[in-house]
Amino acid sequence: MPVENYIDLLPVILLGIVFFGSAVAMIFWSARRGQLRDFDDQAKVIFTHEEPEGEISDHFPDK
C-alpha cells in the first residue's frame, strides 16, 4: 500500500509555483529598476578616508 499520497501535496506544489513565479518577477523588476547595474562600484563602499583603498590595515609588527 503506498503511504505517500501526493494529492495531499498539491497545495504545497501550487504554493511553490507561486513562490517561484514571484521570484522570477522580482528579478525582472529589479533589473528594470537598474538594481543589477554598476556592481563593481558597490564593492568599494567599504573604503573610507580613514581606511582607504590601497592600504593594508592590519599586520604583524615586524613585517
Next chain:
Amino acid sequence: MNNLPLLFCGIFFTLAFSFTGIVLSSHLQFGNLTLSTEELEDDGDGNLVMVDGDPMYPRLEGGVALQGKQVYIEMGCIYCHSQQLRRESHGADMDRGWGPRASVARDYITQKRVLLGTMRTGPDLTNVGGRLQGDAGRDWHHKHLYNPQITSKGSIMPPFAFLYTLQKIDGDPSVNAISIPADSEYALEPGYEIVPTRRAVALVEYLLSLKIDYSLPEAPILD
C-alpha cells in the same frame, strides 16, 4: 541590490520555500498516519492492506517503559545509539540481525518524542527488545548498564553505576540483585549486592519494550 523590500522579499521567500517544501509538506503528507491493524491481507494486486479491526501497531507508549524512556532521554543515550533501521541493500543493518525489517514513518507515530538518532558509537536499538528478551535480557541489560565491561569487555560505553545501589546483604540476598558471577573480576566483596534503583528498572523495561515484531502494510516482515 540596494533595495530593502527586494532584499527582504528574497530573504523571506527562500526560507518560506524550504519551510513549505520540507516541513509543511512532510506534515501534510505523513503527519497524520494511523495505527495499523494486527491482520493484513493481500488486496489482489500484491499490496497489503489493513482489514477491519482494532488498530494495534505500533504499540502505544506507557507504563514503566515510558518512565524508562524519560531516563533514556535524560542520560543522552541518543548521542551514541540510533533507533532507525536502514533497508536491506543500504548498509548492513539487516545482515547484523538488528531487526526483521527496515523501520518506516508509521513505526514512530505513537511516540511523543522521536529518538531516531544519527550516531552509532554503539549499536542500533530499534529492536533491542527483540534481540534480548525476557529475564535473560533483563539480567544482561542490568549488568551492562551497571558496568559495560562485565558483558562487553573493551566497550567505551560509560558505566551507569549511579543508577544502582551497593548494599550490604541483610539476611537473604534481594531478589532483584544483579547477578555478577563470583569468579568475574568485577565480582563484589562477599556479603554485598547491587540492586537497581527505580530508574534503572524503568530504563531496562524501556529497552525491553523496543521491538519491531509486527508488520505494517508498507513494511511487512517477510519470513
Next chain:
Amino acid sequence: MSQAPKNVAPTTPYSSADASIRAELSEIDASLRVSSLFFITSAIFWLMAGTILALIAAIKLHEPSFAAGSELTTFGRIRSAHMNAMALGFGNNMIFAVCTWIMARLCRTPIRHGGLLLIAGSFWNLGLTVGIAGIIKGDITSVEWLEIPKYATPLLAISYVLIGVWGIMAFRFRKGEHVYVSQWYFLGALFWFPWLYIVAQVMIIWAPAQGVVQSVTNWWFAHNYLGLWLTPMALGTAYYLIPKVLGRPIYSYYLSVLGFWSLAIFYNWAGVHHLIGGPVPVWLLSAGIVASVMMVIPVIVVAINHHMTLIGSRLNWWKSPTLRFVVFGAVNYTLVSIIGSTMALRTVNMTTHFTHFTVGHAHHGVYAFFAMIMFGGVYYMMPRVLNREWPSASLIRVHFWMCALGILLMVFALQICGWIQGTQMNDAINYPDFLQIVKSTRPYMIIRSISGVMLMVGHLAFGLNFFWMLFSAGAHRVQQEGPTLLISKKEGSKT
C-alpha cells in the same frame, strides 16, 4: 588623506566633505564599545567552558570510566553541554559582537539603541546559563541541536528576535545608497534564524508533530543553524575583512550576488540529508541530496571571490593576524562544503552516516571555518573599538598555530576513524561483532583528545591576550609599530 579616493562615488557619506553627513568610522566603533566588550567577554567565557566540557567528553570516548561516578558528568550530558556552550554561547556571542560591529560600520551610522543589544545579550547569556545548567542537571531534551530545556528557550527566542529587530533598525537608519554584500548575509541570517528556531521549538517541543515529522523539522533546523546562521555570518565577515585588510575591492561583486542567492535558495533544503536511509519518504531525501550537491555553486563562487582577491596580494594576508585566521577559515569553507556535498551522495552517505565522519565534518564546518573567521574578526575589531593595540603578537601566533593544527588534526582523525567505522559497520561478514568496531575507533579517539588539548592552548592564548589588552589600560595605546597596525591616518604608513 581627508580627500576622497577618486574611484568612490562622491555622494557616499564616507567621502562627503560635509562632516554632518560623514560618519567617522572611529565614531561608529566607539558607539559599540560597551556592547562588543560584553559580547566578546561572554564569548571567551563560553569558549573556555565549552573547551573544558569538550575535553571531558573526548576523554570519555576512550576512557569510559573517566568522571563516570555521577550522572551529572555522563557522556550524553557533557557532550550536549559542550555543543550548546560552543554553538550558542561562543558562536552567538561572537556573532553579536563582530557582525553587529561590521553592520554598524556598513550602515555608516553610530548605532542607536545600543541598549537593545545589551538587553538582548543579557537575555541570551542568562537563558543559556540556565539552559546548560538544565542539560547537566538532566532536563536535556535529547533533540539534537535543541537540547536546551523548555524553560530556558523562551529567553533565547526573545533575544534572537531583539537582535533581529536591532539589525533591521540599524539598516533602516543607514546612510548612503549602497548595500554591501556583507549586509545581505547579515540581514538574511538575522531574519532567518528566529523563524527557524521558533518553528523547530513549536513543532518538536511545545506542540510535537506526529512521528518522524519531528525528525525532519529537527534536521531542517539543525542544518540551517550552520547554513543560514553561522555560515552567512562568517561569510559576511570574510567579505568585509578580506578586501578591507588588503585595501583592494573584492574580485567580482557580480559573483557575490550569485553566491548569496544560490546559498539562500539551496542551503535551507539540504538538512534532510542527515536522514538518508531513514524512515522518511524518498522524495524528501532526494530533495535534500540535490540541494546539497547544488551547494557547489555558492561554494565555488565564494571560493573564486575570496581566493582571487588574495591572489596578487603577495603574502600580505599571511602578515596580517586577522587575515591569517580569515583565510584559513575561507579555505576550509571551500573544503568542508565540497566534502559535505560529497557526503550527501547516497553511496558515500551509506558509509559515513552514523559515524565519527559526521562529527569530524561538523567540527570542520563550525570550527575550522566559522570560529576561525570570527577570531580574525575579533583581532581586527578590538584595536579599533578600544583604541589599543594587541599586547602580544606571539600570543596571536600561538593561538593561530595551535588552533589551525589542532582542528586539522581533529578533522583528519575523526574522518579517517569514521570511514573505518562505517566500512566495518556495513560489513557484517568480517565484522559481525559490534565490539570490534568500537575497539577500532579507540586510537583515533585518543588522537582527538590530543587535538583538543592543542585547541585549549590556543584558546588560552586568545583569552590571555584579550584580557591583557582589556585590563592594561593605557599601556598599549595605539602606536604605528604595534602588533596590529591600526588606522593608516599618517602619510607614509606601512604598505
